[in-house]
Amino acid sequence: MRAGIIGSGSWATALAKILTDNGQQVHWWIRSEDTIRHMQQRHHNKHYLTSVYFDTHQLQLSSQLQQVVANSDLLVLAVPSAFLEEVLQVLPPDALQHKKVISAIKGLVPQSNLFINEFLEDGFGLPMEQYFTITGPCHAEEVANEKLSYLTFSGVNTDATQKVADLFTNSYLQTTVNNDVMGVQLAAVLKNIYAMGAGIAHGLDYGDNFLSVLITNSFREMQHFLEKYTAWAGPAHMPVMQHNYNASAYLGDLLVTCYSLHSRNRTFGNMIGKGYSVKAAQLELNMVAEGYYASKCVFEINHEIGAYMPVARAVYAILWEQLNAEEAFLALEKGFV
Ligand SMILES: NC(=O)C1=CN([C@@H]2O[C@H](COP(=O)(O)OP(=O)(O)OC[C@H]3O[C@@H](n4cnc5c(N)ncnc54)[C@H](O)[C@@H]3O)[C@@H](O)[C@H]2O)C=CC1
Numbered sequence: 001m002r003a004g005i006i007g008s009g010s011w012a013t014a015l016a017k018i019l020t021d022n023g024q025q026v027h028w029w030i031r032s033e034d035t036i037r038h039m040q041q042r043h044h045n046k047h048y049l050t051s052v053y054f055d056t057h058q059l060q061l062s063s064q065l066q067q068v069v070a071n072s073d074l075l076v077l078a079v080p081s082a083f084l085e086e087v088l089q090v091l092p093p094d095a096l097q098h099k100k101v102i103s104a105i106k107g108l109v110p111q112s113n114l115f116i117n118e119f120l121e122d123g124f125g126l127p128m129e130q131y132f133t134i135t136g137p138c139h140a141e142e143v144a145n146e147k148l149s150y151l152t153f154s155g156v157n158t159d160a161t162q163k164v165a166d167l168f169t170n171s172y173l174q175t176t177v178n179n180d181v182m183g184v185q186l187a188a189v190l191k192n193i194y195a196m197g198a199g200i201a202h203g204l205d206y207g208d209n210f211l212s213v214l215i216t217n218s219f220r221e222m223q224h225f226l227e228k229y230t231a232w233a234g235p236a237h238m239p240v241m242q243h244n245y246n247a248s249a250y251l252g253d254l255l256v257t258c259y260s261l262h263s264r265n266r267t268f269g270n271m272i273g274k275g276y277s278v279k280a281a282q283l284e285l286n287m288v289a290e291g292y293y294a295s296k297c298v299f300e301i302n303h304e305i306g307a308y309m310p311v312a313r314a315v316y317a318i319l320w321e322q323l324n325a326e327e328a329f330l331a332l333e334k335g336f337v
């Protein structure tokens with residue numbers, strides 16, 4: 001199986017480490033020629049996870065996306081959702097024919113609010129049988145340090161999904177598989193919004209006691225949205241209608257993103273809570289916090305769904321409507337149980 005990775009941020013670099021540690025050759029699309037040159041000469045990504053060194057004999061690096069796609073049977077998408085459309089637009093509509101595509105993206109396509117699989121189906125005719133997701137509580141920084149981590153692979157066919165998961169399994173990476181492709185994607189989108197909220201709370205100087213209540217309420221809200229969304233979408237769109245909320249792709253990822261100091265979303269939220277503008281927080285972070293885009297996508301989708309989502313609504317209003325964070329959280333406090 002010829003593997004390809006699209007993206008060169010932290011997560012793409014961590015996934016390249018896992019695959020190369022497992023003996024795979026990796027075709028790797030990296031946007032910047034300068035980053036490629038650095039990787040070839042110094043054997044590491046100069047911007048992300050700089051402590052991870054690669055045997056460059058295992059890497060075929062290219063800034064030509066068509067070449068990387070043509071040379072891969074299995075493609076891992078690891079660019080932030082906001083750039084996916086722009087990155088893939090150079091590909092012809094048949095580029096993904098017979099390819100397996102694994103989305104490691106925790107976001108919806110912000111321009112259209114589409115799930116990644118819907119976007120790939122619309123643009124490239126990718127059938128669900130060729131689509132897989134990687135979710136679960138796993139920060140790239142801990143993969144870099146080979147700290148034991150757990151990933152969930154989802155796909156409509158269990159055997160095919162297991163084969164994909166096996167490529168990533170090793171001594172520091174345990175994998176589980178399920179068929180809940182749509183549910184885990186939505187959970188990953190939502191947890192980024194709630195982690196943003198956790199960061200805002202921290203920035204506003206709330207303590208650990210409040211944070212645990214905020215996360216508990218966020219978890220309840222996540223389940224409520226998923227239940228409503230699943231009923232609204234129906235079995236054609238959500239073939240798995242029972243979601244295992246206590247699994248690590250749901251609760252685990254919510255917890256790690258809300259609590260971990262590695263989290264981009266929590267860090268971004270913390271800056272907002274401390275009074276940074278969105279623009280200033282984006283510049284300071286220099287990485288992508290998916291929850292910013294996710295809060296808008298979910299707000300818009302929820303016009304149809306009508307779920308009661310005070311936390312997600314508050315995060316949206318703080319980020320997109322310039323609502324004062326302190327006031328928004330004062331209002332939230334009263335409704336928490
Ligand atoms: N970092 C992590 O630990 C994890 C991240 N993810 C997901 O992986 C996806 C990628 O996130 P990260 O690797 O964290 O991002 P990152 O913030 O580390 O890297 C940003 C990436 O965006 C690229 N980029 C910046 N401007 C661009 C443009 N105009 N066009 C195309 N690409 C551009 C950069 O080159 C870089 O590859 C996200 O959906 C994230 O939620 C999922 C699990 C863990």
Ligand SMILES: O=C(CO)COP(=O)(O)O
Pocket residue numbers: 106136137138139195253256257262263264265266288289290
């Ligand atoms: O999804 C992640 C951990 O599982 C990464 O979250 P952040 O993007 O907030 O760092």
